[in-house]
Amino acid sequence: MVADIEKLCDVIDRLSETKWSDGLPIVPPTKNQVERFIQYIGRLPGDIIAKVPPQWGEGTVEKVAANAVMAGCRPEYMPIIVAALQAMEDPGLNAAGMLCSMHSAVPLLIINGPIRKSLNINSGFNVFGQGWRANATIGRAVNLTLMNVGGARPGEADRSVLGQPGNYTFCIAENEEASPWDPLHVDRGLAAIDSAVTLIGAEPPQLCLTPSLDNPWDILTVLVSHMTHLGSVTTYYQGQSLVVLSPEAAAICAEARWRKKDVQQFLFEKARMPHSKLKMGIYKDATDKYFMWPHWIDRRKGEEMVPMARRPEDIVVVVTGGPGARCSAYLPSWATRSVTRKIDV
Amino acid sequence: MPLSDTDLRKMIEEFGLVDPTVKEAIKEETAKAEGIPRLVDLNGKRACFLENTMESSGIVLRRIKEVLEQRYHLADSRMWSKLWYSRPGAPALLDEIAGKCDFVISGIGL
Numbered sequence: 001m002v003a004d005i006e007k008l009c010d011v012i013d014r015l016s017e018t019k020w021s022d023g024l025p026i027v028p029p030t031k032n033q034v035e036r037f038i039q040y041i042g043r044l045p046g047d048i049i050a051k052v053p054p055q056w057g058e059g060t061v062e063k064v065a066a067n068a069v070m071a072g073c074r075p076e077y078m079p080i081i082v083a084a085l086q087a088m089e090d091p092g093l094n095a096a097g098m099l100c101s102m103h104s105a106v107p108l109l110i111i112n113g114p115i116r117k118s119l120n121i122n123s124g125f126n127v128f129g130q131g132w133r134a135n136a137t138i139g140r141a142v143n144l145t146l147m148n149v150g151g152a153r154p155g156e157a158d159r160s161v162l163g164q165p166g167n168y169t170f171c172i173a174e175n176e177e178a179s180p181w182d183p184l185h186v187d188r189g190l191a192a193i194d195s196a197v198t199l200i201g202a203e204p205p206q207l208c209l210t211p212s213l214d215n216p217w218d219i220l221t222v223l224v225s226h227m228t229h230l231g232s233v234t235t236y237y238q239g240q241s242l243v244v245l246s247p248e249a250a251a252i253c254a255e256a257r258w259r260k261k262d263v264q265q266f267l268f269e270k271a272r273m274p275h276s277k278l279k280m281g282i283y284k285d286a287t288d289k290y291f292m293w294p295h296w297i298d299r300r301k302g303e304e305m306v307p308m309a310r311r312p313e314d315i316v317v318v319v320t321g322g323p324g325a326r327c328s329a330y331l332p333s334w335a336t337r338s339v340t341r342k343i344d345v
Numbered sequence: 346m347p348l349s350d351t352d353l354r355k356m357i358e359e360f361g362l363v364d365p366t367v368k369e370a371i372k373e374e375t376a377k378a379e380g381i382p383r384l385v386d387l388n389g390k391r392a393c394f395l396e397n398t399m400e401s402s403g404i405v406l407r408r409i410k411e412v413l414e415q416r417y418h419l420a421d422s423r424m425w426s427k428l429w430y431s432r433p434g435a436p437a438l439l440d441e442i443a444g445k446c447d448f449v450i451s452g453i454g455l
Contacts, residue, residue: 011360018348020365034363057367066365097431147365237431335431 019153022144022168026070032342037065040075041082050085050217054096054158055151061086063149064141071141076119077134080197081141084109087199087341088146094336098201099152103233104164104200105334108242109171110318112124112185113195115343116173123173125322128205128329139171164204165236172320178247179319180254187260188340195343200242200316201336203232205329216253220266226330227271227308230281234332235273238292238310242338243267246321249328260317268312276302384448387413391421393446397430397453406452421445 010030016025021157027033038045038061043064052059086109088095098105111121121131130136146152154163174193175185185196206226210219223243234241245253246262253263275297294311300302309315316338321327355381357364386391394410396403406424414422425442427434430453434442442449 011356014348014352018353029363029365030358031363032362040427052367059367062363063365066363094434095372095434101431144365151367319408335384335429342428 008269012216020070020144020148022140022147024140024168025200025335026144027072029050029066029069033069034065037068037073037075038062038080041078045264049082050089052085052145052150053088053152054099054146056096057149057151059145059149064145066249067139067144067148067183068141072133072137073141073146073171074119074137074295077138077141079345080109080111080115080119080138081145081344083197083341084138084142084199085145087197087339090339092337093199093201093339094334095199095272098334098336099146099150100157100159101334102159102161103159105161105203105233105332105336106166106170106197107142108202108331109142109236110198110200111138111171111173111195112176112198113345114193115195115341116176121171121173123175123309124322127172127175127321129156133293135171135173136169139169139317141164142171142270143169166204170202174318174331175247175320178250179274180250180252183261183340184316184318190340195345198242198338198340200225200338201332201334202242205244205331208328208330209325210249210328211325214252216256216258216263216266219249219252219326220263220326221270222330223267223330224271227332228266228273229280230273231330233282233334234276234310235306236282237335238308238314239333239336240314240316240338241309243315243317244321244329244331245317246323246327247319247323248323248326250319252326259333261312264312264315267315268307268309271308271315272304272305273308275299275306278306352384365394377427387419387448389418390447391445392419393425393432393442393449395425395427395442395449395451397427397451399430399453402430402452406450409450420447 002236006037011028012025015028043061047061048058049061049064050059064081095107116123119134123132152158174183184198185194186192190196208222208226210222213219292310293306297306365374394406396406410422
């Protein structure tokens with residue numbers, strides 16, 4: 001028995017030196033293990049789930065299952081991985097561009113609906129952090145598939161200069177029970193009893209601490225300070241960005257009778273920078289090119305105030321995380337729009 | 346040290362593993378590109394220089410355009426721009442280029 005374990009460790013060690021791995025040890029994708037995952041979703045091994053970006057390799061059931069095994073998933077996670085990979089094909093997400101870019105945004109998975117509970121997907125303490133197998137391995141399985149099937153290997157198709165920790169895994173759930181508002185998938189037209197995954201291109205979360213603030217104006221003004229900086233591509237290309245409110249921060253807004261769309265409107269109105277300042281930013285003096293800015297911005301005027309999104313609803317708001325410190329977070333994005341897909345369970 | 350392909354194939358057989366990677370799609374795209382007939386002479390041809398809206402892309406391509414115009418008698422030579430560097434060229438743009446050009450030089454850059 002001990003000898004078997006030692007041999008398994010040796011196999012894991014050797015496989016982790018191959019291009020199959022993201023740098024962390026991987027579970028060997030044996031035929032038996034992969035077969036368990038295939039059987040769970042009841043499809044043929046050669047069925048194509050999705051063409052996988054950035055190089056649009058054929059994501060067959062067998063290939064996706066093998067990557068899910070390597071990531072350490074349970075077979076029950078497969079429907080989420082399937083839905084996420086299918087959402088990846090949506091041109092609005094611009095996944096191929098995102099995954100090849102020198103930028104650091106990668107697809108973040110946001111899970112909604114009853115599947116959060118049935119699979120114990122974390123939406124509480126440390127929601128972006130470690131400690132939950134489902135969050136850790138579902139996100140990892142998707143990223144391994146992007147790498148092994150889609151070709152998103154660093155230095156090859158993936159040209160990100162710095163990358164980010166979300167390249168390993170980037171998967172959260174919304175804390176629907178603690179939210180005063182409809183969850184994200186209901187905003188997108190699905191039923192509350194549906195389960196869904198939303199993909200949004202995102203940089204790592206920027207924490208906004210507001211422990212002593214007790215009203216929406218003050219809390220959101222801190223968020224505004226994070227949203228208005230010169231280094232963000234979101235500022236220039238007006239992709240959809242993500243604002244995460246902790247349940248306490250959302251409750252303070254709701255107690256003041258703010259709806260989610262009031263939060264979005266506030267951030268749209270207040271998170272603005274003058275055109276003259278933006279000209280000092282990443283594409284110096286070339287801001288006349290930024291056609292995604294709303295038409296009402298007069299690009300001839302330096303004092304014109306430019307919002308950080310094209311429309312209020314392009315500032316996507318979700319409620320998640322645990323109690324304490326009335327935290328929020330801002331996740332800048334890229335030239336990408338979020339995509340929501342129902343999970344077939 | 347990374348395992349060699351030979352050693353990896355041995356491991357796949359020895360332990361009954363499923364290869365999680367896909368190489369075929371990329372090869373197919375490469376084969377398609379390799380199957381396109383090459384031009385043997387640029388004289389008399391219509392040239393397209395497709396820049397991706399990033400500054401250095403345009404700088405390099407404009408210089409290449411100048412050099413080729415000096416060296417060859419091009420029937421036509423013009424710059425084109427993608428709408429946005431982060432997205433593929435719009436199908437209508439690519440169709441228009443295909444109808445008006447004999448060859449395309451493109452490039453990316455920041």
